[in-house]
Amino acid sequence: MSMTTGEAEKQEEVAGIRARRRARVAWVFLSPALIVTAFVALYPLCDTLYLSLTNTRLGSEEPARFVGLSNYVELAHDGFFLDALLLTVLFAVITVMLELGLGLGIALLLDTRFKGRGAVRAAMLVPWAIPTAVSTQMWKWMYNDVYGVFNDVLVNRLGLVSEPIAFVADPRTSLLAAVLVDVWKTTPFVALLLLAGLQLIPRELYEAARVDGATPLQAFTRITLPLLRPALLVALVFRTLDALRVFDVFYVMFGSRPDMQTLATYAHEILVSISDVGYGSAVSTAIFLVIAVFIVIYVALFQRREA
């Protein structure tokens, strides 16, 4: 059936009106979320950026002044900040490597068939579900230099060391103590993510590789790793971003110990304990920048490999 031009135009017009009406309806449904997001995230983000350029102090008599980049200049010379930056990056690199390695091992283990696999997968959620603040306390008790179970095993049962180790207090083991808690808590998540990726790999590929005489190691490096790459990348990005903003483990384990501050605990201390909102906002913004730098590095690395 043919339409006259007038009818077609009219239909188009009706469709246009309908599309516009539907778009309006969509924005109405979106509006509560947009208002909340603007209020608790976008505005505070811009405000933090602005505050970092001022000398705002909470409860200060004199009005806040715009001070340009002087907070950032101060940051560059702030030994505590630079130490925190170094410690945070070190922590991120160590934990992410351990979590990806261990997570991959666990994922491969859970990808094999055995009785009780469902139960083991359920047990993976135990460390994840426990609040970090609480699990850090549990680990602190295990680390205890006199009554802790680790020292008990190392000194009394195995006799590996003669003197108990003060895992948390001793600067040589402090970072390790924090790393182990984080690895324990988040490796299950990495493993589950990688397991989901493994299960997407068609079994026929392994079958074909075996027929062609490939060793299990070859199958792993030529099939598993390349096909698992998307899942590995997601885990890598997620874990890195999370590790760079680490707060709970360090705050609970070390409190305000000067040599064990991360970027986030340092920002919190300056913002809340000292109420120096201007400088603290500069530290917050610096965390944001550090995370941005990591994202840029990752994007650059992966795009080059893809090309």
Added chain:
Amino acid sequence: MNARALARRAALGIAVFCLVVYLVFPFGWALLSSFKTNAELFSTPARFWPEHPTLEHYRQVLANDDFLHAALNSVLVASSVTLVSLAIGALAAFALGRFRFRGRSLVLYVVLSMTLFPQIAVLGALFQLVNALGLYNRLPALTLTYLVFTLPFTIWVLTGFLEAVPVEIEEAAYMDGASPLELFTKIMLPLAAPGMVTTGLLSFIAAWNELLFALSFMQTPDKRTVTYAILSFSATTSSAFEVPWGQMMAASVLVTTPLVLLALVFQRRILAGLMAGAVKG
């Protein structure tokens, strides 16, 4: 069965055993410790099983008003933030999942980048906002600010759920003269119910586990949440010891058990939600 297959099975068994011990030992040790008397806790060499199991630590924790306040506060904050983000998030997900309009991908992009957003980056400004609203040391401050991390996630996962609904269902509803609001409440909401359970659980757990904002915006002991309270556990009754580890472990078990049970009961849903959040990101 040949020797090689047997060795393989044994190795697998040992690996699985080690994995399970690794996963549950810290919680298990806290559980065992919470039933030990102080004499047993503070003795060397350590004993594995409590020889004289006692509920004394639990009795002390449950007689501690600050702890009970904290538990109640955590329930209130976590439930309220979950409900608010489900309500707002479902509306937004309906718009993003079922409508095509200009700006949609921008909104989705903002939502996605917010799920990766470091809370600390907005702490300074939120601190000022909370003070300006007169919410300092009041629980609504937490309900409001926790939306920073629960809402984007809720929107993201629910949008995925609603996108998957076949378009025929929507067309049939419009043919029957349903308005968009009716389509949302009568058809989409029930279809999204499993997704709401998943995201609700994840929001609740995230809010229950939060420490930084609670630490920054709450002050007096009656306003603390459980993660904050567990830090400030001071020697109230067992002053002979520097840290009342027995009480601390009892309190840890009390605030953790509900979450562990939730996670185990709803493990399928939680796994699906975690993966939806991560894989799509």
